[in-house]
Amino acid sequence: MTRDLTIAEVRLTPILVADAPLLNTQGVHQPYTPRLIVEVVTAEGITGLGETYGDTKYLELARPLVEQLTGRSVMDVNRMFGIDLAVDASRVEGQADAGGLRGVQSAGKLRLSVLSAFEVACLDAQGKAFGLPVHALLGGKVRDAVDYSAYLFYKWAGHPAGVPAEPDEWGAALDPDGVVDQARRLREQHGFGSFKLKGGVFPPDEEIAAVRALAEAFPGDPLRLDPNGAWSVETSLKVAGELGDVLEYLEDPTLGTPAMAEVAAGTGVPLATNMCVTAFGEIEEAFTAGAVQVVLSDHHYWGGLRNTQHLAAICAAFGVGVSMHSNTHLGISLAAMTHVAATVPGLHHACDSHYPWQSEDVLSERIAFEGGRVAVSDAPGLGVEPDRDELARLHRRWAEDDGTFRDRDDAAAMRAAEPGWRTPVMPRW
Ligand SMILES: O=C([O-])C(=O)C[C@H](O)[C@@H](O)C(=O)[O-]
Numbered sequence: 001m002t003r004d005l006t007i008a009e010v011r012l013t014p015i016l017v018a019d020a021p022l023l024n025t026q027g028v029h030q031p032y033t034p035r036l037i038v039e040v041v042t043a044e045g046i047t048g049l050g051e052t053y054g055d056t057k058y059l060e061l062a063r064p065l066v067e068q069l070t071g072r073s074v075m076d077v078n079r080m081f082g083i084d085l086a087v088d089a090s091r092v093e094g095q096a097d098a099g100g101l102r103g104v105q106s107a108g109k110l111r112l113s114v115l116s117a118f119e120v121a122c123l124d125a126q127g128k129a130f131g132l133p134v135h136a137l138l139g140g141k142v143r144d145a146v147d148y149s150a151y152l153f154y155k156w157a158g159h160p161a162g163v164p165a166e167p168d169e170w171g172a173a174l175d176p177d178g179v180v181d182q183a184r185r186l187r188e189q190h191g192f193g194s195f196k197l198k199g200g201v202f203p204p205d206e207e208i209a210a211v212r213a214l215a216e217a218f219p220g221d222p223l224r225l226d227p228n229g230a231w232s233v234e235t236s237l238k239v240a241g242e243l244g245d246v247l248e249y250l251e252d253p254t255l256g257t258p259a260m261a262e263v264a265a266g267t268g269v270p271l272a273t274n275m276c277v278t279a280f281g282e283i284e285e286a287f288t289a290g291a292v293q294v295v296l297s298d299h300h301y302w303g304g305l306r307n308t309q310h311l312a313a314i315c316a317a318f319g320v321g322v323s324m325h326s327n328t329h330l331g332i333s334l335a336a337m338t339h340v341a342a343t344v345p346g347l348h349h350a351c352d353s354h355y356p357w358q359s360e361d362v363l364s365e366r367i368a369f370e371g372g373r374v375a376v377s378d379a380p381g382l383g384v385e386p387d388r389d390e391l392a393r394l395h396r397r398w399a400e401d402d403g404t405f406r407d408r409d410d411a412a413a414m415r416a417a418e419p420g421w422r423t424p425v426m427p428r429w
Pocket residue numbers: 022023024099100101102198226228274325326327328
C-alpha cells in the first residue's frame with residue numbers, strides 16, 4: 001500500500017517541567033526548566049514526537065519550521081537539514097552556554113539543536129507508518145538494552161524559600177555521606193551499575209573525598225567526576241593523580257582543547273567531554289592533540305540520531321570512545337537516545353541521563369530503568385505515547401509564567417539564595 005507521508009501539521013508545545021535544586025559549577029537548577037515538544041502529523045493522521053531545549057532562542061528558531069515543513073514528507077529528512085534557519089549569530093557566537101554547560105555556543109549548534117527534534121519526530125512518524133522501530137530505521141540494533149549511569153548531584157533539600165517549586169523527595173546532598181546516600185537510592189530504585197558525580201561545586205578536595213566515599217561504598221564500580229571545566233590544568237592533574245585508581249574517566253576537568261590536551265598528556269586517566277568536542281568542526285583539533293578519549297554525544301546539539309551515528313563512526317576511526325551526555329530531558333528524548341545508542345557498536349560506557357530527576361513527563365507511561373538499563377523498544381517508531389493532559393498542563397505552566405523560567409539560567413536561580421552570585425570565572429580552582 002502506498003502511504004501518504006506528507007506533513008499536514010506541525011505542532012510546537014513549549015512546556016515548563018519541574019526540576020530539583022541540583023547544583024553545578026554555574027549555579028543551581030531552576031525549579032522549572034523549559035523544554036520544547038515537537039509533533040509532526042502526517043496526512044493520514046500519524047503523529048511523530050520530538051523533544052529539545054525549550055529556551056526562547058530555540059523556540060523562536062523552531063517557529064518558522066511549522067510553515068516550512070508543512071507539505072513536505074516525513075521521509076525528506078536530509079533536505080530538512082538544508083533549511084536555512086536564520087540564526088542571529090550575535091546572540092550566540094562565542095558565548096558560554098549559561099544554563100547548559102555544553103561548551104561554546106554557536107549558531108550551528110543552536111540550529112542543529114532545533115532541527116534534531118524534527119528529525120526525531122520524522123523518524124517516529126516513519127516508524128509508525130511502516131510498523132518499524134526507530135532503531136530499525138537507523139540500521140538495526142546491536143543490543144537489546146542500553147546501560148545508563150546514575151547521575152549524582154550535590155543538591156539542596158529544596159529550592160530557596162519564596163521560590164515557587166514542586167515538592168522534593170530527595171533531600172540534601174552536600175557532603176560525601178549525602179552523595180553516597182543519593183547513590184544508594186538511585187541504585188535501589190533503578191539498579192544503576194556506575195556513578196557520575198557532577199562536580200565543580202565545592203573545592204576539589206571535598207569532591208575527591210566524595211568520590212573516595214563512593215569507591216568505598218561501591219567497590220569496583222565505574223565512577224566518573226565532571227566539574228564542567230572548573231579546574232586549572234594543575235588542579236586537574238592533582239585530582240587525576242588522587243583518583244586515578246577509581247575513575248573510569250574524568251569529564252571536562254578543564255576548558256578548551258589545549259588545556260585538555262595538557263591534562264591528557266599528564267595522566268593515564270581517560271578524559272571524556274561534552275564541552276570540548278561538541279560539533280564536527282571541533283573534532284580534528286581535539287583528536288589530533290589527543291585531548292579527549294571519550295566523546296559524549298548529545299543528539300540534540302550534534303544534530304540528531306543519524307549525526308550521532310556519524311560521530312560514533314568518526315570516533316571509532318580514531319580509537320576514541322563514545323557515549324552520551326544528558327541535560328534535563330523527558331521520556332521522548334530518553335527513547336530517542338536509547339534507539340540510537342542501541343545501534344552504535346562500540347558503546348563501551350554507560351550513558352548519562354537526567355531522567356531519574358524528572359518527576360514529570362509528557363508520556364502516558366514512564367520509561368523504566370531495570371538493572372540500570374533501558375530495554376530497546378521494538379514497537380513502531382520511538383515506542384512511546386504522549387499523555388495529552390499532562391502536555392497541556394505543563395504547557396499552561398509555561399504560558400502562565402511571566403518569563404522568569406522560560407530561559408534556563410542557573411546563575412540567576414543561585415541568586416535567589418546568594419544575591420551576590422555571579423557565573424564564576426574559570427578556572428575556579
Ligand atoms: O557536562 C555535563 O555533563 C552536563 O552538562 C550535564 C548537565 O548539564 C548538568 O551539568 C546540569 O544540568 O547541571
